[in-house]
Amino acid sequence: MDLGLKDRVAIVTGSARGIGAETARFLAAEGMAVVITDLDGEACAATARDIEARGGRAIGVACDVRREEPVRQMVAAGHEAFGRIDVLVNNAGLVKDRTLLKMDESDWDLVMDVTLKGAFHCARAVLPHMHARGWGRIVNISSRALFGNPGQSNYSTAKAGIIGFTRALSLEQARKGVTVNAIAPGFIETEYIKSLPNFDTILENVKAKNQVPFAGQPGDIAGAVAFMASEHARYITGTTLFVTGGRYG
Template identity: 45%
Template sequence: MKTAIVTGAARGIGAATAQRLAADGFAVAVVDLDQAASDHVAEGISRAGGQARGFSADVSDAASVDAAVDLIAETLGAPQVLVNNAGVLRDNLLFKMSDSDWDTVVSVHLRGSFLMTRAAQQHMVKAGWGRIVNLSSTSALGNRGQANYSAAKAGLQGFTKTLAVELGPLGITANAVAPGFIQTDMTRTTAERMGLTFDQLIEHQVALIPAKRAGVPEDIAAAVSFFARDESSFVNGQVLYVAGGPHG
């Protein structure tokens, strides 16, 4: 049984992805800053017949990441799949955005993905097989009030393509999933920032989506599942927009 790490897996897209990969037959390391929340998701996976364990890590801190990956390898198995999903929002217009707003978002999304990948790839190299999936966003194309988030998500696309070039010869693929509007706690906070109810935001977004529905975390988990398979070995360095319509 191969081991998969999913970061930011205590809720939303991360939790759905952890559940999907467990259903696909992976032993899943449910990683989040919140240990209790990680344990809760892992326990749910175990009750459903899967194999999972919760782990706590601050993905923006190198020592925390290295310690977590070492512990995962020792207790659950050497990771061969990594899903870099951990993220935060600190939305604001540029002239209102603080240094902290910028640094926090870039640190969690971009630095966090770098640190997790650096720690996990050594196990993939030894195995001669690996899958890295980074969570980007349609915001990478630009989005008002998200200069920090957009920059980080665009950076992840460049990071993904470089990983594909460097690690491809070693049997490791790297791809990115770029969600559009997905109903999660994170997008609920976006509604609050905009002065809308969540239902109003959903209605507004659905009107713009050709598929005429909002996305759900399971939509993203399905895309990640594809990239994690043996059969996807010739798909490398790609950005898949899962947004109900054409992007990119």
């Protein structure tokens, strides 16, 4: 199925590794040019080189999405390299897990700033480019954790906030040709997760709770993002697609 993404340009935040990198590879395989952006500039460059080695087009740009000016510079670099910005995937995020009484203010602020302020800065920077063409897609990565996880009051709050941000922004942007949707992944078997010493226990727990009796893969999220970025999703905005193996709570 042709997703209608060929020759469009995407920015994927937090894409040096993991779900973000797999999403960037998937979009590049669909014919998009991709801006790989993350804090680690060397890792961004490595992921961009990997995409180019596969026949795609990509650049790597180090960026701290918590700060407005670096985001503007990153978007400008993408526009200079490829001439347009069509799709933004707000994937950047992190966990700083602690129960609330053990959580420092810095743990709270870091998760909020990367997840929510990062999405705010990036959306503000790309929207003028999308308005100029009358077409755009913003896909925000939330999480099943929005329903609440013990030890993740910061992360769960941030990911729930992404849903509110998505709904509000979709109402502002629909008549300008820009759709705004969210993806809420469940348990995804990334390299980082697989490196945890208790991975086998975690995996068995997930299999017991999922309706689908296996863990998700990064490609499952990448495919969902590509659909939401495509022409086939033109009549969808303000919604959240749960990619969770049937698990919600």
